[in-house]
Amino acid sequence: MKAVFLFTMWGRHRLNDFVFNYYNQMRKKLSGYMDVTLLVVGSEGDKSREIAEKNGFEYLEYSNFPLNRKHNAGSVYAKKFNPDILIALNSDSLFSIDYFKGINLEPKVVKGILDFYFFNLRTKTLGYWSGYETGKRGEPIGTGRQFGRDVLEISNWELWNPNIERMKGLDH
Numbered sequence: 001m002k003a004v005f006l007f008t009m010w011g012r013h014r015l016n017d018f019v020f021n022y023y024n025q026m027r028k029k030l031s032g033y034m035d036v037t038l039l040v041v042g043s044e045g046d047k048s049r050e051i052a053e054k055n056g057f058e059y060l061e062y063s064n065f066p067l068n069r070k071h072n073a074g075s076v077y078a079k080k081f082n083p084d085i086l087i088a089l090n091s092d093s094l095f096s097i098d099y100f101k102g103i104n105l106e107p108k109v110v111k112g113i114l115d116f117y118f119f120n121l122r123t124k125t126l127g128y129w130s131g132y133e134t135g136k137r138g139e140p141i142g143t144g145r146q147f148g149r150d151v152l153e154i155s156n157w158e159l160w161n162p163n164i165e166r167m168k169g170l171d172h
Contacts, residue, residue, distance in 0.1 A: 001033075001085065001105055004078040007040040007057075008071060009048055009091045010064050016091050020055035023089075027056065029097055037081045040091070041074040066165035072158045075147075079157045086152060088159070090143040099144065107148040112140025 005023060009016045020040070027036040038057040042048025043064035052059040058081075062073040071088070078086050084105055089095070093116075115131040132139055147159060 002035045002083045004037045004083040004086045006074045007091045009042045024056040068160035075159045076157045086147045088145045093143040107150040112145035
């Protein structure tokens with residue numbers, strides 16, 4: 001299975017470097033199970049590119065706003081790698097290898113996680129978010145969302161509404 005792990009980045013350089021190194025190591029561990037291309041869309045020129053490339057990422061430069069267009073630039077660019085699946089990941093989220101090994105490819109489906117735990121480094125506390133409470137209850141959250149090949153093609157590789165300008169809140 002060919003996969004693109006798609007990230008965007010802005011600021012938080014030390015955190016991005018840590019997370020990108022983690023996924024570069026993950027890619028090596030998934031070898032033989034999943035052929036992974038790491039792709040990040042950055043908006044800070046050489047600084048973003050340097051962090052991405054030193055961690056084995058493909059890099060695309062694009063304006064940080066509107067965010068939906070930045071994300072779409074990445075998903076459209078991912079087409080050149082001919083993936084079976086695109087997985088949208090946040091540049092501050094770490095998923096275990098078991099998450100990726102548990103993927104059952106379904107080309108016509110969007111899948112993901114419904115809740116997650118997070119760790120606050122400053123307060124050293126573990127938190128939990130149970131997912132969407134109202135209109136989107138039961139829908140997958142943004143990070144870790146999996147888009148099968150048919151979904152990518154049907155959407156013309158633009159996974160976020162290109163007709164509006166979202167400055168934040170792409171999960172809506």
